[in-house]
Amino acid sequence: MFFIDTLELEGLGNRSYLAGGARTAVAVDPPRDIDQVLAAAARRGVRISHVVETHVHNDYVSGGQDLARLTGAVHHVPAAARVSFARTPVHDGDTLTVDEGIALRALATPGHTPHHTAYVLEAEGAAAAVFTGGSLLIGTVGRPDLVEPRLTEELARAQHASAHRLAAELPDDTEVLPTHGFGSFCSSAQADGDATTIGKERSANDALVQDVDAFVAALLAGLDDVPAYYAHMGPTNAAGPAPVDLTAPPVADAAEIAARLAAGEWVVDLRNRIAFARGHVAGSFNFEAEGKLATYLAWLIPWGRPVTLLAESPGQLARAQRELARVGIDRPAAAATGDPAEWISAHEELRSFPRATFADLAAQAPAPGEDRIVLDVRRDSERAGGWVEGSVHIPIHQLHRRQGELPAGVVWVHCAGGMRAGIAASLLDAAGRDVVAVDDPFDAARGAGLPIATGTRSQSC
Numbered sequence: 001m002f003f004i005d006t007l008e009l010e011g012l013g014n015r016s017y018l019a020g021g022a023r024t025a026v027a028v029d030p031p032r033d034i035d036q037v038l039a040a041a042a043r044r045g046v047r048i049s050h051v052v053e054t055h056v057h058n059d060y061v062s063g064g065q066d067l068a069r070l071t072g073a074v075h076h077v078p079a080a081a082r083v084s085f086a087r088t089p090v091h092d093g094d095t096l097t098v099d100e101g102i103a104l105r106a107l108a109t110p111g112h113t114p115h116h117t118a119y120v121l122e123a124e125g126a127a128a129a130v131f132t133g134g135s136l137l138i139g140t141v142g143r144p145d146l147v148e149p150r151l152t153e154e155l156a157r158a159q160h161a162s163a164h165r166l167a168a169e170l171p172d173d174t175e176v177l178p179t180h181g182f183g184s185f186c187s188s189a190q191a192d193g194d195a196t197t198i199g200k201e202r203s204a205n206d207a208l209v210q211d212v213d214a215f216v217a218a219l220l221a222g223l224d225d226v227p228a229y230y231a232h233m234g235p236t237n238a239a240g241p242a243p244v245d246l247t248a249p250p251v252a253d254a255a256e257i258a259a260r261l262a263a264g265e266w267v268v269d270l271r272n273r274i275a276f277a278r279g280h281v282a283g284s285f286n287f288e289a290e291g292k293l294a295t296y297l298a299w300l301i302p303w304g305r306p307v308t309l310l311a312e313s314p315g316q317l318a319r320a321q322r323e324l325a326r327v328g329i330d331r332p333a334a335a336a337t338g339d340p341a342e343w344i345s346a347h348e349e350l351r352s353f354p355r356a357t358f359a360d361l362a363a364q365a366p367a368p369g370e371d372r373i374v375l376d377v378r379r380d381s382e383r384a385g386g387w388v389e390g391s392v393h394i395p396i397h398q399l400h401r402r403q404g405e406l407p408a409g410v411v412w413v414h415c416a417g418g419m420r421a422g423i424a425a426s427l428l429d430a431a432g433r434d435v436v437a438v439d440d441p442f443d444a445a446r447g448a449g450l451p452i453a454t455g456t457r458s459q460s461c
Contacts, residue, residue: 002102002123004177005040007031011294011323012060013183017131018044019121021099026050027067028119028131029179032244032326034063034070050096052076052104054133054179055116056083058146058230059186060326061241069243078108080115085240090117109135109166111159112142112186114151118166120174129175130198136163137181138196141207143188145223146230156216163207172199185227185295188219224381225397229298229327236328244325246318252308252334254345257281265306265333268297269340270320273422275312277437279350281343284310286426289320291419298327299397300423306333313337353429357440358448361388361412371409377424378415378442388414389451396420399427406433414438414445 007016009031017028018040025046030037041048048071051064055078065085068075076096079089090096092108098121105120112134121129134142141163144155176196180186202208207215252260261267261283269276270289280286287297289311301307307324309332311317317335324332336343340350356364366372374391376383383393394402396415411433415421418439425437446452 002099002121002128003044004121004129004175005044006177007036007040008182009060009326010183011292012326013181013185013187013295014060014179015177015182016179017177018048019098019102019129020044020046021102023047024049024099026052026096026098026104027064027073028052028177029054029057029133030063030067032061032063032066032241033246033322034067034244035246037063037067038070047071048073050074050076050098050104052090052096052119052131053078053081054118054131054135055113056081056234056237058234059180059184059227060233061328062237063241063244065240066243078115078117081113081238083238083240092117107165107169109133109162111135111144111155111162112180113147114155114158116142116162118162120170127170127174129177130166130170132166132176132178134178134180134186135159136166136176136201136205136207137178137187138176138193139201139205140181140187140189141205141219142180142186143223144219146186146226146234153216153220156219157212159219160207160212160215163201163205167198167202167208170198172197172202174198176201183292185224185230189222222381225379225395227295227299228397229303232303232328241328242330245331246322246325248314248318249309249321249332249335252336254343254348256334257308257310257336257343258345260306260308260333265308266301267308267310269310269426270316271310271312271340273418273437273439274355276422276426277353277355279340279352280426281310281340282348282351283430284426285430286422288419288422289316293320294323294327294329296396296420296423297324298329300400301329308333309335310340310343311335311337351429353425353435353437355437355439356412358414358438358442358445358450359440361438362448362450366410371407373407373409373411375406375411375413375424376415377413377420382416386452386454388445389453396424399424403428403431403433410434410436412436412438414440414442416442
């Protein structure tokens with residue numbers, strides 16, 4: 001008998017796994033905060049004997065080296081991966097004994113990276129599951145453009161070949177267990193569904209139903225923007241990340257919060273966007289703890305800039321600190337929790353801005369002499385499906401450095417659902433702009449009677 005436990009990293013859209021038998025287990029692509037992996041092993045009453053990496057990750061900091069150090073497990077990394085720490089190299093066809101009757105067999109599956117390796121979990125010699133990392137995902141594959149632009153087409157073709165190798169060598173009922181594809185930008189497209197098998201992918205995955213030329217053309221045409229912080233993840237993982245430190249940051253009072261803002265540091269309010277719009281510290285930015293905090297904060301913040309976190313509770317702060325550590329934002333400079341009125345001095349006032357719907361935008365004509373700008377902060381791929389006629393387009397990840405391009409006037413900012421509009425509104429509010437956050441699904445724009453444009457021409461600043 002064997003078990004497979006899935007560890008969800010929902011904010012980053014990834015999964016890690018613990019698999020084993022009665023006594024020992026293997027951890028697959030562990031996250032930076034390894035305590036959850038240790039807790040999963042403790043619940044099972046097993047010792048972690050192996051830690052395996054499918055590839056050097058580009059979207060999060062690996063906990064593999066630290067987990068191996070603490071448990072005494074053997075740390076396996078694909079042999080062709082260029083890393084500067086001690087590890088046991090894995091070659092195509094290598095077999096690792098996990099427990100009695102349970103083994104992992106390595107399959108070279110280049111494409112997401114040149115050295116990518118999948119691992120087949122075999123029970124009594126029969127394939128039961130395959131940990132596919134960033135190769136074969138649910139309905140799609142991992143993107144091939146994160147390593148080196150000149151290798152992108154070559155790696156896209158390798159993804160096609162790797163998917164076919166997995167389909168050819170594994171039975172249809174083999175469970176496919178990817179690391180990416182649940183919202184991660186390492187996926188080349190949005191994954192469809194929560195679970196799959198080789199047989200299901202054989203009939204539905206583009207890499208397995210299209211010929212290589214059609215597949216590569218469609219894959220390359222559909223690649224989306226790459227989060228800026230990805231540039232730091234690969235080198236960090238190749239060098240060997242430092243052990244994570246999740247102890248509480250120093251407490252900041254109102255005077256220190258003001259001083260850090262004056263010094264140009266980032267003060268990030270983790271509360272939900274409704275509470276933030278109602279009242280917040282002037283100059284602070286809103287990245288909801290319950291949204292894709294790590295992805296968007298790490299994407300937008302100048303790398304290495306000190307960050308102070310403001311949270312409604314110690315629990316919210318601790319969860320946010322854990323998520324940020326997964327992408328290398330290790331130690332907040334300071335933090336405060338509680339009532340936002342306590343985050344400002346007695347002579348200051350909290351700032352606020354209005355929230356609205358697309359129906360409000362359609363119904364409310366600009367006041368006499370008022371210039372109104374509708375700002376769309378969705379990505380290019382999202383806007384391609386239609387946009388509010390006359391709106392200005394600056395993707396959220398470009399707004400902090402491009403907001404000076406916006407014309408004067410009240411800015412009504414929207415995204416696809418509301419979260420990114422909340423981030424954008426906070427950036428603009430901190431810069432002193434009059435802003436309205438449109439907190440509404442974009443599908444509601446057409447129903448509100450707003451003219452929706454489509455085609456190839458789109459207005460940008």
